[in-house]
Amino acid sequence: MSQPVTLPKWVDLALAPALNVATAFAISALVVLAIGENPVAALRALVAGSLGSWEGLGFTLYYATNFIFTGLAVALAYRAGLFNIGGEGQAYVAGLGAALVCLHLDFLPAILLIPAGIAGAAAFGAAWALLPAWLQARRGSHIVITTIMFNWLATTLLAYLLVNVLREPQSMQPETRVFVPAAKVPQLHDMAAGLGLKLPATPLNLSFFLALVCAGLVWLLLWRTRLGYEIRTVGISPTAAQYAGISNARIIMIAMALSGALCGGLAVNEIMGVQNRLLLEFTSGYGFVGIAVALMGRAHPVGVVLAALLFGMLYQGGTELAFDQPKITRDMIVVIQGLVVLFAGALEGVFRKPLARLFSPRPAATTT
Amino acid sequence: MNEAIDSLAFILASGIRLGAPLLLACLAGLWSERSGVVDIGLEGKMLAAAFAAAAAASVTGSAWLGLGAGVGASLAFALVHGYASIDQRGNQIVSGTAVNMIAVGLTALLGAAWFGQGGRTPPLEGAARFQPIEWPGVAALADVPLLGPVYRSLISGHDILIYLALIAVPATAFVLYRTRFGLRLRAVGENPAAVDTAGISVRALRYGGVAICGVLCGLAGTYLSVAQAAGFLPQMTAGKGFIALAALVFAKWRPGAALATCLLFGVLDAVAIRLQGVALPGVGQVPVQAIQALPYLLTVVLLAGFIGRAIPPAASGVPYVKER
Secondary structure: OOOOOOOOHHHHHHHHHHHHHHHHHHHHHHHHHHOOOOHHHHHHHHHHHHHOOHHHHHHHHHHHHHHHHHHHHHHHHHHOOOOOOOHHHHHHHHHHHHHHHHHHOOOOOHHHHHHHHHHHHHHHHHHHHHHHHHHHHHHOOOHHHHHHHHHHHHHHHHHHHHHHHOOOOOOOOOEOOOOOHHHOOOEHHHHHHHOOOOOOOOOOEOHHHHHHHHHHHHHHHHHHOHHHHHHHHHHHOHHHHHHOOOOHHHHHHHHHHHHHHHHHHHHHHHHHHHHOOOEOOOOOOHHHHHHHHHHHOOOOHHHHHHHHHHHHHHHHHHHHHHHHOOOOOOHHHHHHHHHHHHHHHHOHHHHHHHHHHHHOOOHHHHHO | OHHHHHHHHHHHHHHHHHHHHHHHHHHHHHHHHHOOOOOOOHHHHHHHHHHHHHHHHHHHOOHHHHHHHHHHHHHHHHHHHHHHHHHOOOOHHHHHHHHHHHHHHHHHHHHHHHHOOOOOOOOOOHHHOOOOOOOOOHHHHOOOOOHHHHHHHHHOOOOHHHHHHHHHHHHHHHHHHHOHHHHHHHHHHHOHHHHHHOOOOHHHHHHHHHHHHHHHHHHHHHHHHHHHOOOOOOOOOOOHHHHHHHHHHHOOOOHHHHHHHHHHHHHHHHHHHHHOOOEEOOOEEOOHHHHHHHHHHHHHHHHOOOOOOOOOOOOOOOOOOOOO
16 A cells, blocks of 8 residues: 555556546536536637637737746746745745836846846845745745745735835825836737737737746756756755755755746736736736646646646636636636646545556566 | 723724634644644635635524534535545645635635625625624623723623634643543654554544644634624635734644734734824834734744744654555
8 A cells, every 4th residue: 555656657647647637627617517607618718718819829828928937936846845835925026126127227228128127037036935945944944834924925025115115106006107118028919010910919928938948948957957956856855865965955945046036937927028017916826826837737847838828728718708608707717726736736646546456457466 | 091991902802803713723723733734725714614604694694504604614625635635645735725726716706606796795794693792791890990991892792703712722722632632633743653553543533633623714714704704705814824824833833822822913913903004103104014924924033943943743744654
């Protein structure tokens, strides 16, 4: 009973996770049925709304951009054996970093200002993740509890700053002034218009490609560098890593800093790509979606990108669906998200034993 | 003088009212974590209970039936968490996160679908709410200095769930430290292998802890929507489950300290509401956010070992695998 269940590789990597995700969606369908709507029609509306038009596709990719960043952040920390539940707070503080750069270095041309803003977001996100990491590595406090606390601290800090410090004196809204045009990450429909192509206006901007590049870099880091090897070693066995001369404390802090910096991408997409000002609660829970995305993508960059696209579809399609069938509000997406986290994460092993029975009828003869 | 006592009694009384749901959730977390199951899903369970309780109370018109529905909903979520953590040996943090997400989505979705008021439940009135209980003798003591206002605001005038929360503290302490079940439950959170060796079921004990956690979270959520407020609002827990989690760490997993911490956090909350826009002499205006951030800040500082040490039960968060 306590022996790890061994499965053929394709079952382990594809079939078991697919079954888990399918279960999450099956239960979501039951929820739709329970509130008296037709799940098939809902699914059709969802797919049509997210992929059926250029506009829908643009919004889908825009949402996916957020989820690639936060999914990669959770996945990278996860590989180091850390559960970074603080992506929401890190992205929120990263927004402050991006805003400070965009507000105070506004004399720079776009070619310098945008990279500076991205660096500001990454630095602030990394710093907000580094504190809990330092507390875990050096003072032994549990990273999950501290990152939860840091999420709330970020909320109160930003609320204070936006209401009392950063707000325009004559404005009633708790938000900064609008950034200079040079700080705006170009949106795809504007660039296409420059080339003579006419695309519908969507928030999709170049951050999407930055996210894909980051996915590639995370893969390179984890599987092609010495540091990545160390990160994975610490994640699999901290004691073995220690014995091999790897400093656990150092790896914890590096992995969390990188994770926080990746969350900064969410701020780049929202603050510099779409809103062009810092405002309250701009993260709107996207940081938590990263947990679902990373678990569904099995903490691998390719999996994360695919899962992020699926969640992008859910968010965009869900908005359209809420127009189409008013009884299914956007909260349905949060339910699906929670079910995915439950089945692809916490109940990950639920199908493994039956599958093992199916695929290896007599495992005892070979293993003992 | 009398005015000062009156307003102090008022702040303390609202501190009790704001601290009571924290206390119930904190004790809930205490039961779960003392048995070795980490629970960051307190928030979700409270929210589910708040919704179920308000929905049932508004349909049936009975606060008690609401309470039953609230406890039932919370218990159901607790058992899902228990199944994932105990039987499936899944990641308890992930499972708690899932509980929180599902609760946020499902309550708002069902609320909008059933009541059509943007996720709210219809306002509760009369017997559909738990009303404050006036103790005998309030009028007779009203003119007695000090004792009068203290008796009126602090001791009398709360609803049944607040008294339940306060009774839950000695009850938890008694069961945990003075009964065989409590001894075993604490043991299973520290060293499950030893408990197993003694021939006692680790699984049953942990399910026990998780179930008690579910019931207490149910009371906390019901209090929010059926006693404190008159109905359910989407996301009405607003982080209270996480403050309770912070209080649990701050209280170092002990019932008496949990009471003190939750009352402190409750009073802080009351003071924050009271100080909104008020300039203090010498200090100026204290930003509300600074007081709101205090529970989280204090917990981080405590966890970092700068003021004492908060050491969780040794086996909390670790699934138990029987040795072969």
